Amino acid sequence: MAVTRLDPWFDSYAERTHGMSASVIRALFSVASRPEVVSLAGGMPYVQALPLDALADTVQRLVRDRGASALQYGSGQGDVRLREQILEVVEKVGISCHPDDIVVTCGSQMALDLVTRVFCNPGDVVLVEAPSYVGALGVFASYQCEVRHIAMDSEGLAPDALLASLDELTRQGRRAKLLYTIPSFQNPSGVTQSLERRRAILQIAQEAGLLVLEDDPYGLLGFEGEPPTALRAWDDQSVIYLGSFSKTIAAGLRVGWAIAPHGVRERLVLAAESAVLCPSNFAQLTVSEYLATQPWQEQIKAFVELYRERRDALVQALQATMPMGTTWTVPQGGFYSWVTLPPGLDATAMLPRAISGRVAYVPGTGFFADGQGARQLRLSYCYPEPARITEGVRRLGVVVEEELALQETFGSPAAAGQSGGSKAQVAVPGPEIG
Amino acid sequence: MAVTRLDPWFDSYAERTHGMSASVIRALFSVASRPEVVSLAGGMPYVQALPLDALADTVQRLVRDRGASALQYGSGQGDVRLREQILEVVEKVGISCHPDDIVVTCGSQMALDLVTRVFCNPGDVVLVEAPSYVGALGVFASYQCEVRHIAMDSEGLAPDALLASLDELTRQGRRAKLLYTIPSFQNPSGVTQSLERRRAILQIAQEAGLLVLEDDPYGLLGFEGEPPTALRAWDDQSVIYLGSFSKTIAAGLRVGWAIAPHGVRERLVLAAESAVLCPSNFAQLTVSEYLATQPWQEQIKAFVELYRERRDALVQALQATMPMGTTWTVPQGGFYSWVTLPPGLDATAMLPRAISGRVAYVPGTGFFADGQGARQLRLSYCYPEPARITEGVRRLGVVVEEELALQETFGSPAAAGQSGGSKAQVAVPGPEIG
Numbered sequence: 001m002a003v004t005r006l007d008p009w010f011d012s013y014a015e016r017t018h019g020m021s022a023s024v025i026r027a028l029f030s031v032a033s034r035p036e037v038v039s040l041a042g043g044m045p046y047v048q049a050l051p052l053d054a055l056a057d058t059v060q061r062l063v064r065d066r067g068a069s070a071l072q073y074g075s076g077q078g079d080v081r082l083r084e085q086i087l088e089v090v091e092k093v094g095i096s097c098h099p100d101d102i103v104v105t106c107g108s109q110m111a112l113d114l115v116t117r118v119f120c121n122p123g124d125v126v127l128v129e130a131p132s133y134v135g136a137l138g139v140f141a142s143y144q145c146e147v148r149h150i151a152m153d154s155e156g157l158a159p160d161a162l163l164a165s166l167d168e169l170t171r172q173g174r175r176a177k178l179l180y181t182i183p184s185f186q187n188p189s190g191v192t193q194s195l196e197r198r199r200a201i202l203q204i205a206q207e208a209g210l211l212v213l214e215d216d217p218y219g220l221l222g223f224e225g226e227p228p229t230a231l232r233a234w235d236d237q238s239v240i241y242l243g244s245f246s247k248t249i250a251a252g253l254r255v256g257w258a259i260a261p262h263g264v265r266e267r268l269v270l271a272a273e274s275a276v277l278c279p280s281n282f283a284q285l286t287v288s289e290y291l292a293t294q295p296w297q298e299q300i301k302a303f304v305e306l307y308r309e310r311r312d313a314l315v316q317a318l319q320a321t322m323p324m325g326t327t328w329t330v331p332q333g334g335f336y337s338w339v340t341l342p343p344g345l346d347a348t349a350m351l352p353r354a355i356s357g358r359v360a361y362v363p364g365t366g367f368f369a370d371g372q373g374a375r376q377l378r379l380s381y382c383y384p385e386p387a388r389i390t391e392g393v394r395r396l397g398v399v400v401e402e403e404l405a406l407q408e409t410f411g412s413p414a415a416a417g418q419s420g421g422s423k424a425q426v427a428v429p430g431p432e433i434g
Numbered sequence: 435m436a437v438t439r440l441d442p443w444f445d446s447y448a449e450r451t452h453g454m455s456a457s458v459i460r461a462l463f464s465v466a467s468r469p470e471v472v473s474l475a476g477g478m479p480y481v482q483a484l485p486l487d488a489l490a491d492t493v494q495r496l497v498r499d500r501g502a503s504a505l506q507y508g509s510g511q512g513d514v515r516l517r518e519q520i521l522e523v524v525e526k527v528g529i530s531c532h533p534d535d536i537v538v539t540c541g542s543q544m545a546l547d548l549v550t551r552v553f554c555n556p557g558d559v560v561l562v563e564a565p566s567y568v569g570a571l572g573v574f575a576s577y578q579c580e581v582r583h584i585a586m587d588s589e590g591l592a593p594d595a596l597l598a599s600l601d602e603l604t605r606q607g608r609r610a611k612l613l614y615t616i617p618s619f620q621n622p623s624g625v626t627q628s629l630e631r632r633r634a635i636l637q638i639a640q641e642a643g644l645l646v647l648e649d650d651p652y653g654l655l656g657f658e659g660e661p662p663t664a665l666r667a668w669d670d671q672s673v674i675y676l677g678s679f680s681k682t683i684a685a686g687l688r689v690g691w692a693i694a695p696h697g698v699r700e701r702l703v704l705a706a707e708s709a710v711l712c713p714s715n716f717a718q719l720t721v722s723e724y725l726a727t728q729p730w731q732e733q734i735k736a737f738v739e740l741y742r743e744r745r746d747a748l749v750q751a752l753q754a755t756m757p758m759g760t761t762w763t764v765p766q767g768g769f770y771s772w773v774t775l776p777p778g779l780d781a782t783a784m785l786p787r788a789i790s791g792r793v794a795y796v797p798g799t800g801f802f803a804d805g806q807g808a809r810q811l812r813l814s815y816c817y818p819e820p821a822r823i824t825e826g827v828r829r830l831g832v833v834v835e836e837e838l839a840l841q842e843t844f845g846s847p848a849a850a851g852q853s854g855g856s857k858a859q860v861a862v863p864g865p866e867i868g
Contacts, residue, residue: 007696067481251506
């Protein structure tokens, strides 16, 4: 109540605003950004690997020769040449569409916001993988959606669990507005849906008249073979596909996109114009120029090699140092591995001690809307160099060993209720844990 | 209904989405963009006047030397150095604040969206000048606000009308969440609040506990004397101030900001992170580098000279060519003059004939939420060169003369109800009429 009184406008806020809260974890992350801490928390792409000199020359040329366009307002739907170039990018995940089907957004986070804005009334049900992307959970919370989690297994979202959830909704006389899924190299689990699994999920959605929101920021960052085929490749009416240049070019440009069925696309454009008028021409034309003049496919291969090496460093270090009873996923692409601690441990309660031990991660509960994930945590290998990853995991191993020793002495902190504080709290994402 | 059936997801949209509609006017503007049409419609700044070579070199240096930051995710609140530099900009309108009070947004349109998101439940009342910025009306409509217009006179928003509206709300047992005002060189009216008027409005707001949303994109673009003092200069608790680099540097960068009381600012940051994760570091650091290394204040003076010359061309042409009974405002800064046609004419009904006559404007009804403005229209002088402005107004004069002749022959189209179609329709803004 003391806090309330300090803010004279507290009683004026909209209902949705009272649900917005900064994660308690965020305060810890300001400590975690100290150089002595190895952060395995952030999802920052390693943009240092870009050809910065070439990109600098590209941008210089753009502003000098086409500044009058690059610095001006543009269309709410996004630059038409860039939308044509996006066709080449999404072809790699099997999508064939028309530039008119694409809406360019200020990062794919904005596309997530717009889709939810266009579809979801307060109280509407959204089906979401368990665990899922913090930023999506934040958007669903800010539109006051009811998130129902669908279990995953080693092949991703489980069709049986999806069917059971749909049956339960039908029994309750309700329906889901969206199924939100990250089929490839999922954040945070690192799991990828098999092709067979994708077909099964899509068929269930089609039969149920369920709209699929397919989020695919990592699709081109697979370590083996061809990029997995997107669900959108098989169905242009039941799927909204979200893509991003944040991980294949640079996150600081904030350029993403949505591919949507015609009527939905029209509404996304109207919502986008209300939200930001238009995406930045400066950023869009920079991406467009880069795609047109630089070897962007070779650059993606270079990123893949770099991330594969870091994934290997992470997995080897986990094998070498983590105590018995700890498990983790071995991602075939993307940025993340999902770790399950030995029974009785609590990743949120352990975090301050990990940061004292100079290593940071994101506790699992943040990736669920319902308080699951107390024993779990996400490790990112995208940003630190391999030797740092190895050292970070070594430190984490020491912290987990100490937790186990404490548990043996004093009993389980989870059983003692220490994890209760973070339960069922959906915090708004910080960019640092994207 | 036929349209409905074509979109399989029509029944899935949120309530707010059914209120979003593309303006009928927008179809006309795709015609108006032909080179033979003189467009006095768009609010595009004349970015060609920027020192493009110097800006190109600035951006090149930024990406080459600080690419790892410029291309990376940033903070949700915005770059701290840029926020410090914004202090120097807002000092010119009398504002003294702390970098922590500032939230950087993807253009000030996004700040409008975030403020409304944080404060307004469906049905909440927002007080808005009559007429007002299309993009703000679009945001208020998309959050299902009830807009109540407050009359303006030659000194801007009328205190008596504001008091009357507040009294009416009190009688109805209701309150307003926000008063939205553009005190300087208002869009679309071109009117500027006197200092006395600003004091009076602020005092009323303070006494009523009413939060003021002050939108100030044109404040530094005055043709005479010092920039008008912002309301925020006198009160850091009752005013949220919105600023933008769109008109003082370049619209294509999409960098604006909000200055807000502490508790509000915290919530704006959370809402911003949910909406876009973070504003573009690439655009922000470009602005920051430009401010640090280029003579930005001299450049604003150059813009002011250019816009003053165009304002003069517009006003002289109006005096020379418009039929009796036509009136217009003479703006002391900014981009717009507000024209009232002779009685009986309808600016919306006239628009197709104006475009046939190779001149375009924005009809007045778009700047009201309640169907006012049928006899009015907005002329922008910011983008075309003076000779084009003169020719455009000459063409407009011919069209108005023809309308008057038609009216004499067939009676008033307004009286015949031809303007009914556009009443009370709030369309989402297109960037072309920003």
